[in-house]
Amino acid sequence: MSETIDLKLHVWRQSGPKDKGAFADYSKHAKGISTHASFLEMLDVVNERLVAEGEAPIAFDHDCREGICGMCGAVINGVPHGHRKQTTTCQLHMREFQNNAEVYVEPFRAGSFPIIQDLVVDRSSFDTIIQAGGYVSVRTGSAPDANEIPIPKQISDRAMDAAQCIGCGACVAACPNASASLFLSAKLAHLNLLPQGQPERYRRTRQMVLAHDQAGFGGCTNHRECEAACPKGISTDFIARMNRDVLVASLTDKDGELI
C-alpha cells in the first residue's frame, strides 16, 4: 500500500445549535495523508491547512486518543466511529481507507444529543441516567474488607464485560430509534450482576430506565445496530438481561417485596 493517500473529504459544518449546517468539501485539504495517521490526526492535518488559510478549524471532541475516554465520535460514511469493528474514531487509522475514497464525516445524531458545533454534541443525558441510580450507595470508609465477599470469576468477568462501556454514544447514533438501551443495559448489568449491587438492584433498574425515557431516548426494537457500532463490542444480551430486571422490578414494590 502506498504511504500516503488523497481523500474526497466532506465534513459537516454547523456553527451552533440553531444553525442548519451543511457538508463542506475539504478534498483540497485532505491530500497526501499518511496511511499510518489516525483519523483524528488526518483531521488535525486538515485543520492546520484550514487555519493556514484563515478558516476556523473543524470542531471535534477528543481527549485520550487511545479509545478509552469515550470523548471522540463521529459518523463516518454512515457508520458511528467508521466501518472498522470495535474501533473508536481516534483509533481508526487511515490505512483502512483507499486512495481517493469518498469520506463523509458528520456528528452523532439523536434528539437527546443536541449539536453544539460541527462534530461536537452534548451527551450530558448519559450523566443524568447514571445520576438516577448508576452507583452502589457506599460511603467512603464504610466498606468491608475487599475479600470478604468472594465473587465467582465468571460473574466478575461478565460484570467487567459490561463495565467496559466508554459512554461514547455510538449506540444511540446507530439506533434507528435513537435508543440508549445498550448503554443503559451495560451500566445496569455491571452493577446488577455483582453481589454489591443487589440491595439496590430493582430500585436502580426502575430509576435508570425512567431517566433514560425521560431524556427522550427511544425504545429498543431489536435492530441490534448498537452492538455492531459499539467500539467495545458490548453485547445486546445485556438488553435482554435488563428487560428481565425491568419485569421483576415491575412486580416488586419499592422495598423489593413481590406485589
Place this chain on the structure above:
Amino acid sequence: MELESHCPTGDIEKRWENHRFDLKLVNPANKRKFDVIVVGTGLAGASAAATLAELGYNVKAFCYQDSPRRAHSIAAQGGINAAKNYQNDGDSVYRLFYDTVKGGDFRSRESNVYRLAQVSVSIIDQAVSQGVPFAREYGGLLDNRSFGGAQVSRTFYARGQTGQQLLLGAYSALAKMIAAGKVAMYNRHEMLDLIVEDERARGIVTRDLVSGKIEAFTADAVCLCTGGYGNVFYLSTNAKGCNVTGSWRAHKRGAAFANPCYTQIHPTCIPPAGEYQSKLTLMSESLRNDGRVWVPKDPANAAKDPRSLSEKDRDYYLERIYPAFGNLVPRDIASRAAKRMCDDGLGVGPVVGDKRRGVYLDFADAIKREGKARIEEKYGNLFEMYQRITGDDPYETPMRIYPASHYTMGGLWVDYDLMSTIPGMFVLGEANFSDHGANRLGASALMQGLADGYFVISYTLGNYLAKKGKNDVGADSKLAKKAVKEVEKKIADLIEIGQKGSTHPDEFHRRLGTLMYDKCGMGRNAEGLKEALEEIPKLREEFWSDVQIVGSGTELNSLLEKAGRIADFIELAELMCHDALDRDESCGAHFREEHVREDGEAKRDDENFAYVAAWEHTGDHGAPKLHKEPLEFEYVKLSQRSYK
C-alpha cells in the same frame, strides 16, 4: 515564603493516626455551611468531591471534558498497588513504604509515603464495594500481579482497564452526590486563575468552553486535582487536553512549584511514526512480565525482519546488564537503556528525525512457554490496540516500543495536609509533588490519587476550615470582579495577537516538545540546559508575537484553548530547566549525564541535594526563587539503588 511540612514525628506507624487525632473537626451541622471548590474529576478530584459531599460540604466541581468520567485517569491500564498481602508473599505496609521511598530514590518524605502505604488497603475495599470488577481467581477472591520494580504481587487490576474501572467507581460516587444536590458539576469549564487575597485562596476564575463566558466562583477552600504536566513534551501518553494551566496560574498567585524537573518517561510506548504524530500510546508495563526486550547486535540488521534474526544476532540488553531484574528493571532504567541503544544506532523501525527510534519487545518465548491462549487472556486487548495502531500483529512479529513522557512526579508543593503555600488551596493527585520522590513506581499513581481524595483530604480540609472559618469574599465582590476582568483582558490580548499571527499553536508546542526531549528529557547536562534556557525565552517571545488564532473568545474555540495552555507550558519548561540545572546530581528519573556511577546508573549526592526544591514565582520575567525543604530518612537507610 515559608516551607513548613507539618509532618508529624515519632513512631512512623502512629504518625497518621496521631495526626488525625490532633486535627480539628467541623461538626456535621457546620459542614453544611462550608463551600469547597474541586477542580478536576480524575481519580483524585472525583474521589475528593464525592467524599467531601458525603461528609456534608457543598461542593462545586469542574472539568474541561464534557463529562467528569472522561478524565485522563480513565486511560490507566496496568493496575493499582495496595499492601493487602493477599498473596502471602511477604508484602506489608512497611514493605510498600520501603519500596516507594527507595523507588523514589530518596527524594520523598517518609511520613507521606508511609501514610500512602497505610491507606492503600482501604482503597481496594472502597473500590470493591462500589462494584469495581477487579480480576479474580476461580475461588472468587481477588487476583494480583507484580508490576515494574516490585518483587511481590501487590497490584490489583481490571483487565487492561484499571484506571477506567476505578474512575467509573469514583464517578459513580460523584454522580450519586450530584443527584443528591450536594455537588454542582461544571463540565466543559476550564480554570484560568486562582483568586487569592490576604493569604487565602478565595475561589477560581473559569472559562465556559462552549459559550466563552468568564466567571468567578468562590468558596471556603479550593482543591486542585488537575493532573500532571507531561504534555510539556508535546508527544506524551497523556490525553491531548492534559495541561498545567490550573497549577501554573496558581503558581503565579503564590503556590510554590516543587521538583518540576522530576518527570517520568515510560519505557513501553508505541514509537512515533511520522510528523503528524499527535500523541504516543502506552503499552502497559505489565507486558514486560512476559515480553523480552532486544535489539539487533549489528546495526546493519535494523531494517531486517526481526524473525529472521537468530538468537546470536540479538542483544537482550536488559537481561544482559541487569541479570537480577532483567526486563523488569524500573522505568527510568529501562527507558535510558532503550534510548542509549537507539542513540548508538541499534534502534529498529522507521527513521524519525535522523535515527530509528524503537526496540523490540518480543513475546515469542512466552507464547511458546504458555501458549497463545494464555498470552491472549493476559494481554489480548493490548495486542489488539497495538495492531490497530501499527498494522503489525504482535502474536506474529515482535512489538516495537520506545520511551515517552508519561508521568510527572513534580508538582505544586504541599505540606502533610496537602495544603499548598497558599492557605486554603489544597492540591491532590498527580498535580502535587508529594509521594513519589524522583521516580514513581508502576501502579502507584492511581493509589496516590485515590488516597488523597478518599482518605486524606476528608480529614485535613476539616482542620483548615475549623481553624479559618468562612471566606467572606463572594463571587460578586470587587475582588472577584477584578479577577474576571483580568482574565478577560488576557484572552482579548491573546486573540488580538492571534488574529495577526501566522504560526499554528501546535507548531509552537511541537518545537517546545522537541527541545524538552532533547535537553531536559531522559538525559540532561548543564550545557544543554543552559542552551534550553536561552532558547525557551526566544520561543516564548515568538509565541507572543506570532501565534495564530482564528475565531473569537465567545465561542467553542480549540485554537484559543490550545494557545492558552501552550503559553503556560512554555513558562513551565523554563522552570523545569532551572530546576534540572540547579539539581547538580542524578536521582531517579532526573539523570544528569555529569553524574553517573561506574555502572552507568544515576549517582545521587545526598550530602548536597537531599531536599525538595520548591520554586517561588517572582514576577513574569524574574528569576524564580528557590526554597529548600530538607529531607530526612529515619527508617529507610539511604543507599544507592541497585537493580543488578
